[in-house]
Amino acid sequence: MGRLSVVGTSLPRVDAWDKVTGRAEYAFDVELPDMLHVKVLRSAYAHARILSVDTSKAQGLPGVRAVITGADMPKDPPLEALRNELYAVPPFSLATDKARYTGEEIAAVAAEDELTAEEALQWIRVEYEPLPAVIDPEEAMKPGAPQIHDDAENNIQYENRTEFGDVEKGFAEADHVFEDRFSTQLVHPCTLERTVCIAAFDSSGYLTFYDNSIDPYKQSRYLPKLLGIEPSRLRIVQKAIGSNFGALQGNLTPYIMCALLAKKAGRPVKLVYTREEEFINAGPRHMGVCYLRTGVKNDGTVTARDIRLITNAGAYGYLGPAMMTSGFTPCAGLYRCPNVRFEGKCVYTNTAVTSPYRSFGIVPPAFAMESMMNIIAEELGMDPVALRLKNITRQGDVTVVGQEISSSGLPECIEKTVAHIGWKEKRGRLPPNRGVGMACGMFDSEVRNAPFAGSVAYVKLLEDGRVKVISGEFEWGQGSRTVLSQIAAEELGVPLESVLFSELDTAAVPYALGPYGGGPVTLRGGNAVRLAAVEARRQLFAVAAGMLSVGPDDLELKDQKVVVRDDPVRALSSAQVAHYAKFILAEEIIGRGHFEPDTVMRDPKTYYGNYSSGYTFTAQTVEVAVDPETGQVRILDFASAIDLGKAINPMAADGQNEGCVGQELGPILLESLAYDKQGRVVNPNLVDYRLPTALDVPPITSFLVESHEPHGPYGAKACGQVSNIPAAAALAGAIYDAVGVWIKDQPITPDKILRALAEKEKREHAPA
Amino acid sequence: MGGGVGGGVGQDVADTRKRLTVTVNGRQCSLMVEPNRTLLEFLREDLGLTGAREACDTGGCGACTVLVDGRPVYSCLVLAVDCQGKDVLTIEGLAVDGRLHPLQQAFIDHGAVQCGFCTPGMILTAKALLDENPAPTDEEVREAIAGNICRCTGYVKIIEAIRAAGGTGKPACT
Numbered sequence: 025m026g027r028l029s030v031v032g033t034s035l036p037r038v039d040a041w042d043k044v045t046g047r048a049e050y051a052f053d054v055e056l057p058d059m060l061h062v063k064v065l066r067s068a069y070a071h072a073r074i075l076s077v078d079t080s081k082a083q084g085l086p087g088v089r090a091v092i093t094g095a096d097m098p099k100d101p102p103l104e105a106l107r108n109e110l111y112a113v114p115p116f117s118l119a120t121d122k123a124r125y126t127g128e129e130i131a132a133v134a135a136e137d138e139l140t141a142e143e144a145l146q147w148i149r150v151e152y153e154p155l156p157a158v159i160d161p162e163e164a165m166k167p168g169a170p171q172i173h174d175d176a177e178n179n180i181q182y183e184n185r186t187e188f189g190d191v192e193k194g195f196a197e198a199d200h201v202f203e204d205r206f207s208t209q210l211v212h213p214c215t216l217e218r219t220v221c222i223a224a225f226d227s228s229g230y231l232t233f234y235d236n237s238i239d240p241y242k243q244s245r246y247l248p249k250l251l252g253i254e255p256s257r258l259r260i261v262q263k264a265i266g267s268n269f270g271a272l273q274g275n276l277t278p279y280i281m282c283a284l285l286a287k288k289a290g291r292p293v294k295l296v297y298t299r300e301e302e303f304i305n306a307g308p309r310h311m312g313v314c315y316l317r318t319g320v321k322n323d324g325t326v327t328a329r330d331i332r333l334i335t336n337a338g339a340y341g342y343l344g345p346a347m348m349t350s351g352f353t354p355c356a357g358l359y360r361c362p363n364v365r366f367e368g369k370c371v372y373t374n375t376a377v378t379s380p381y382r383s384f385g386i387v388p389p390a391f392a393m394e395s396m397m398n399i400i401a402e403e404l405g406m407d408p409v410a411l412r413l414k415n416i417t418r419q420g421d422v423t424v425v426g427q428e429i430s431s432s433g434l435p436e437c438i439e440k441t442v443a444h445i446g447w448k449e450k451r452g453r454l455p456p457n458r459g460v461g462m463a464c465g466m467f468d469s470e471v472r473n474a475p476f477a478g479s480v481a482y483v484k485l486l487e488d489g490r491v492k493v494i495s496g497e498f499e500w501g502q503g504s505r506t507v508l509s510q511i512a513a514e515e516l517g518v519p520l521e522s523v524l525f526s527e528l529d530t531a532a533v534p535y536a537l538g539p540y541g542g543g544p545v546t547l548r549g550g551n552a553v554r555l556a557a558v559e560a561r562r563q564l565f566a567v568a569a570g571m572l573s574v575g576p577d578d579l580e581l582k583d584q585k586v587v588v589r590d591d592p593v594r595a596l597s598s599a600q601v602a603h604y605a606k607f608i609l610a611e612e613i614i615g616r617g618h619f620e621p622d623t624v625m626r627d628p629k630t631y632y633g634n635y636s637s638g639y640t641f642t643a644q645t646v647e648v649a650v651d652p653e654t655g656q657v658r659i660l661d662f663a664s665a666i667d668l669g670k671a672i673n674p675m676a677a678d679g680q681n682e683g684c685v686g687q688e689l690g691p692i693l694l695e696s697l698a699y700d701k702q703g704r705v706v707n708p709n710l711v712d713y714r715l716p717t718a719l720d721v722p723p724i725t726s727f728l729v730e731s732h733e734p735h736g737p738y739g740a741k742a743c744g745q746v747s748n749i750p751a752a753a754a755l756a757g758a759i760y761d762a763v764g765v766w767i768k769d770q771p772i773t774p775d776k777i778l779r780a781l782a783e784k785e786k787r788e789h790a791p792a
Numbered sequence: 793m794g795g796g797v798g799g800g801v802g803q804d805v806a807d808t809r810k811r812l813t814v815t816v817n818g819r820q821c822s823l824m825v826e827p828n829r830t831l832l833e834f835l836r837e838d839l840g841l842t843g844a845r846e847a848c849d850t851g852g853c854g855a856c857t858v859l860v861d862g863r864p865v866y867s868c869l870v871l872a873v874d875c876q877g878k879d880v881l882t883i884e885g886l887a888v889d890g891r892l893h894p895l896q897q898a899f900i901d902h903g904a905v906q907c908g909f910c911t912p913g914m915i916l917t918a919k920a921l922l923d924e925n926p927a928p929t930d931e932e933v934r935e936a937i938a939g940n941i942c943r944c945t946g947y948v949k950i951i952e953a954i955r956a957a958g959g960t961g962k963p964a965c966t
Contacts, residue, residue, distance in 0.1 A: 036900045043908030044896040044915060046843020046883035053842045216847040216855050216909040216943055266845070266909030267943050299848045501907025501944050675903040679949055683906065686946020710852025710941070718934040718947040726948075 030514040031738050034675035037506045038525065039264065039499070048264040051220035051236040052296065059222070060089050060134040062285055062295035063141035065148050066305065067123035067130055070157035070374040070703020071170060074123055074150065079131055081147040087140035090288035091148070092281065093131045094120030098250045105249055114342050115377055116250055116276035123152070124172055124339035125374050126704045127304030129277055134285040134293045157703035161336040161371035162313060172339065172372040179372040181341035182348070186630045187365040188356075188424045194328025194363030198319030202400055205315050206392035208752075208770045210336075210697040211690070212308045213381045214715055217266020218299060219306050223282035224292035229253075231283060233260045238273045241496060241537070244530040247276060251283050259531035268500040269687075270380035271306040274342060303708035307379025308697050310335045310347065312388020316396050319363075324406050324414045326361040333368045333389055338377040344370035346473065347378075347385025349631050354749075355389045357423035357639070358466040359415040364424050366631070374703045382684065383467055383745040387691070387752070391770065394463040394753030399766060407451070408757065409442055412464055412643075419731070426632040427639055431741070433667030433731035434464060437643035440727040441663035445645040451761060457652055458660075461757025462645040465749030469638035469669075469733070469741040470544025470621060473537075478620040479552035480534035483512050483560045485613040486524075487606050489584055489599030491516050491557075494526040496536030497549035502744050503676040504545040508553045510672055511737060515557035516564075517581040518598070546672065547638055548619055550737035556617030563613045567605045568596055621735065637735035641667040642746045644685070648758040652781055655774030657693065657759060659722035664751075666726075669733035669741035680744045681726040688748035690716045692755055696771055814875045816841070817885025825872050831865070832856045834872035835882060843883035843912045847941075854940030857913030858882045864920045866939075883912035886919070895919055898957035899950070906944035914940045918954040926958050 042048040079091045097117045106113045118129045131148050135141035158164045164172070164179040172179050195201055222234040231253055237243060240260040248255040272278075278295055286293045297306060312335045319328035331352065337344035348368040356364045401408040417423050419432040442448070442462060450460045470477070482494040493512050499505045509523040526533050536549070565576040568586040572579075572594055580589050586601055588594040605611045621637035647660045664685050671677045694714040698706045707713045732739035752770060760766050765780035809824040816839060823838055835841045835858065844867050847855035851869045858867045859881040886893045895915050898904070905911050914937060921928055921936040928936065933951050942950060 034903070036903070037905060039908070040900040040905045041892075043905045043911050044883075044892065044899050045887055046841075046912045048908050049842075050845075050909065052846070214943060216845065216853060216907070216941065218847065265907060266847070267907035269943075299850065299852075501909075503906065675949075679903050679906060679945055682946040682948040683944045684946075686948070687943060709850055710848040711850060715853075715941050715943070717938045717941065718951065719938045721947050723930075724946055724948050 028514060028738065030510045030520060031672050032670070034673060035506070035510065035520050037503055037676070038509050038520065038523070039505065050217055050264045050266050051222065051234050051262070052217055052266065054222055054234045054263065056222065056224055056292040059292040059294050060136065060289055061138045061141050062132055062134050062282060062293050063138065063145055064129050064281065064295070064301070065131040065145045067119060067126055067128040069123060069152055069154050070126045071155040071172065072123050072152040073155065074119060074121060074130065075153055076151045077131060078149040082133060082144040085140065085144050085147060087136040088133060088144045089136065089291065090134040090285045091131060091144070092118070092284050092288065094118040096284055097280070098252070102249050106246060112342050112345065114274040114276050115340050116280050118281065125376055127301065127376060128339065129281065132281045132285060134289050157374035159373055159375055159699045159703055161311065161334050161373055164371050164373050165369065172374060176372055180369055181337045181372050182345040182370040183368065184629065185367045189363035191328050191330055191363045191365040195319040197321070198327045199322045200403070201317060201319050202396060202403070203317045204396060204399065204768060205313065206395055206768045207313045208311060208388040208391055210308045210311045210375065211381065211695045212303055212697050212713065213269035213271045214302070214713070215267040215269065215271065218302050219272060219278060219297040220295070221278040221282045222292065222294045223279070223286040225286055229257060231258045233279060235260060235262065236265045236268065238268050238270060240528065240530050241535050242274060243276060243279055247279055250276065250280060259529055262498070262528040265500045269382045273307065273379045275307065275377065299710060300708040303697065303713065304705050305376055307377055309381035309387065310337070310344065310378035314389050314392035316392045318396055318400060320400055320404070322404070324404060324411045326359055326415050328363040329361055330365045331367070331389060335370050335388065336373040336375060336378060337370045338373060338375045340377045341370065341372065342377060343380060344378065347380055349626055350471070351385035351389045353425045353427070353626065353631055354386055354466045354468065355393050356425045357417055357427040358464060360417055360421065361415065362424055375699060382687065382748055386467060386749055390465055390749045391752045394465070394750050395756050395766070395768060398461065398463065398753060398757040398760070402760065408462055409438060409447065412438060416464065426634050427636070428634045429639060430735060431638060431669055431731040431733040432641055433729035434641040434643060436729045437641055437665035437667050437727065438464065440665045440729065441643050441645035444663040444725055445647050445661060447645060450647065457762050458647070458649050459758045459761025460645065460647045461754045461759070461761055462643065463750035463753035463757065465642045465746055467640050467746045467749060468636035469640050469736070470547045470636050472621065472623040472625050472635045477537060477623065478618060479536055479548040481549065481552040481556045481617045482534070483553060483556035483615045483617065485516065485560055485564060485598060485602040487599065487603040489518070489597060489602060490522045490524055491518055492524045492526065493553055494533050495549055495553060496528065496533045497545045498528060498536070502680060503673065504549065506676060507546055507672045508549055511550050511553045512557045515554060516561055518584055544742055546740050546742055547736045548621065550672070550740060551619035552617040554617065554737045555619060556615040559615030559617060560613055563615060564598060564601055567609065567613065568601045571596060571601065571604060638669065638733040638741040640741045640743060640746045642750060644750045644754045646754045646758045648755065648762055650759055650762040650777065652763055655777035657772065657777070662722050662724045664724060664726055664747050665729055666743050666746055667729040667731045668743035669736045670730050670739035671728045672738065672740050674728055677728055677743045678726040681747045682724045684745060684747035685724050685751055686716060686721040688751045689721055691770060692752045693771055693773070694720065810873055812873055812876060814877065815879045817882060827871065827873050829872045830868055831858070831870040831872045831875055832867035835867060841882045841884050845909050845912060847909065854913045854917065855910050857916050857940060859916050859920055862920060862923060864917045881916065883916060886915065893919070895922070895954065895957040898953040902949050902953035902956060904945060904949040904953035910940055910942045914942065914950060918957070922954070922958045928955065928958055930955065
């Protein structure tokens with residue numbers, strides 16, 4: 025590889041101009057002629073039998089054009105086909121016989137305007153028979169707990185147990201065994217743009233959706249099955265997206281409701297969630313309870329790990345099992361310990377269906393495992409850094425769960441962040457109530473979660489010399505189009521401004537899996553775009569060679585010109601060649617690139633397998649001040665390093681690193697989606713649900729470590745969703761270093777710190 | 793839930809609209825608007841200025857921030873009719889003849905934009921700050937933008953961009 029000129033450079037985003045001028049168009053802004061507005065009647069109870077739904081009065085209201093209920097749902101949905109392709113059936117239906125959480129869809133109205141639609145909801149009469157509800161997953165498993173689904177005994181949606189090595193032998197070899205319970209709460213990703221779904225049939229019955237979901241390709245694959253439409257007669261179009269961190273992933277209900285209403289009314293319809301609907305319906309991150317045992321020798325060698333994880337699926341099961349697998353395997357792979365046991369239970373509760381929220385499922389077990397590593401270090405009198413360096417997985421390892429570590433810059437990540445904070449000088453030596461903490465993390469750089477795990481892209485050279493990238497990889501704001509455009513620009517020797525990107529239209533651009541597992545857009549999509557651009561360059565040279573009567577090998581690209589290497593005066597601009605190809609030869613210069621990672625799906629029972637063609641690592645070190653009078657934690661400095669293989673755009677990568685930390689500080693310190701005993705969300709708005717503001721987020725110093733992943737484009741791996749993995753444990757460690765208490769239950773709020781301090785005081789002053 | 797609401801089904805309401813004359817982005821507008829119409833609805837739906845974003849509708853996020861007589865307001869909490877005779881600036885009015893305002897340029901150069909949904913409100917809040925205090929400290933910037941939620945950036949690059957536009961920050965990375 026020669027010297028890079030565009031890749032590796034901190035160029036401004038390709039969509040920045042539209043965004044700073046307010047011109048970027050989001051699904052929220054899309055208005056179609058003659059469009060109706062949709063409002064949804066949602067269950068008032070967390071758990072209730074639905075005895076009857078009477079919509080006759082609402083239907084008669086002037087301005088109401090269509091009303092649907094559970095009775096209008098697709099008849100005989102092809103559940104088996106969906107299950108075969110998706111491994112689980114996503115929510116897609118309005119409630120019929122029973123509502124299982126407050127906010128579940130019962131009926132929907134399309135009307136001429138929002139107010140009329142809202143008024144119509146009040147004329148729908150629902151007869152409920154309320155049932156007792158259960159919110160906490162551990163409570164839900166107890167005998168006598170309300171049964172949410174008839175076929176799920178003790179409300180367990182899914183359970184699995186897997187063991188590697190010999191865990192009992194590992195514990196027998198240990199000098200110390202540590203045991204503890206850690207927990208994380210329900211939190212909501214709170215994208216600023218709310219959920220939008222627009223459905224429109226054209227006169228021939230072709231159905232177009234505009235949405236801002238995480239999963240347009242999956243939706244476009246499964247919706248035809250449910251709606252009884254031929255796949256070629258349905259498409260999803262996406263505009264700019266006001267961020268998406270995972271909520272409602274795979275949920276088909278908004279599409280089904282909108283398609284049925286649009287069909288019934290014979291007009292386009294638009295559904296926009298209110299902020300309250302976001303909180304009560306658009307999937308929060310699950311809560312997790314983790315019981316953890318770790319065996320360790322006197323020298324710090326970890327000999328056995330026994331992990332018991334309980335998470336809540338919410339009222340319906342969909343991605344819970346997948347999140348469990350995805351959360352467990354990177355936690356197991358981070359350290360070399362050969363004896364690991366995992367027992368997971370995913371439990372139904374009367375809450376919204378839980379969804380992934382940045383770094384698919386790993387936050388609950390990672391908080392437990394990294395906190396315990398810090399506790400072990402403290403108890404053994406070891407430096408937490410030394411304990412990590414003794415046990416971490418290294419480049420070249422095949423981990424206990426089968427991950428092939430083809431690159432790792434974790435030691436350098438650790439080194440960079442501890443040096444920044446001044447670890448050696450500060451740990452245990454700071455003035456009272458100040459402390460430092462650190463933790464590490466690992467995540468997939470992409471993931472094979474389906475037989476298809478590749479990416480296809482086309483790169484086209486236009487007749488004016490510009491380059492067009494046609495790829496289905498998504499842009500949610502993370503900068504993927506900028507990164508992919510940089511790759512095309514690099515290979516075709518054009519400036520970034522000369523690269524155009526196709527609009528995301530599932531009928532027009534190649535199928536893509538989307539950003540599962542660590543934002544694999546860079547690794548998968550980047551490889552596909554690079555290969556497509558290389559092929560476009562080959563075609564460019566072939567055409568130019570004919571025009572110049574030389575061989576293609578005699579040519580090189582220089583300043584957007586194809587130049588004869590030994591006779592540089594003989595040159596053609598790329599535009600001239602593309603123009604000639606298009607209008608004289610009647611051939612487009614268009615390269616196709618296909619990347620298929622050399623990976624396997626994790627075994628569904630054992631979870632073993634090399635499911636990602638690269639793994640991203642992170643280390644974080646943080647300094648805090650804790651006020652023992654108020655329990656307030658002030659973060660003085662936060663250093664976060666990610667090993668991303670190669671930074672294609674360092675500024676954008678820093679933005680992912682900083683943003684991921686800043687966002688996770690909410691769940692760690694502030695946020696909790698709170699349900700009362702009746703199963704209603706008590707804080708479904710942005711005043712009572714406290715998101716981090718600029719006053720809550722401390723200065724964050726980002727380090728990018730480049731370990732050059734052999735499978736990644738230019739050595740790049742993912743970087744978008746790894747920095748939230750160790751943050752909570754690093755902070756909990758710093759709080760311990762400051763005031764001597766471990767907080768094992770998120771969020772780490774002042775009241776918990778004060779309570780822990782009071783207990784510590786009591787213990788220390790208790791008579792011996 | 794269910795049951796009736798007061799009044800008859802789908803009763804028509806008498807025309808209660810009032811004439812609103814207001815300067816928006818330097819141009820005088822004069823429209824009939826309902827007295828309960830928010831400034832945000834007026835801008836987005838009546839004038840087609842969709843740069844002000846609607847995200848919470850309860851004054852909890854700042855995505856709808858515009859400047860009224862130079863001061864930042866949550867346009868979802870202001871009634872349009874209360875802007876009678878006032879001067880409203882939205883993100884669409886910030887660039888002059890296609891030339892970006894230094895804040896817009898700084899947001900681009902410093903990577904302060906990700907999904908972009910908070911960006912218009914954030915930039916306008918920052919403009920009000922810099923108009924009053926061209927060389928704010930880090931802390932002053934944080935306080936000024938504390939009412940504008942960003943979910944993507946952790947605010948790091950936003951603060952850098954605002955300070956750079958005010959001339960007190962470090963230059964953009966290259």
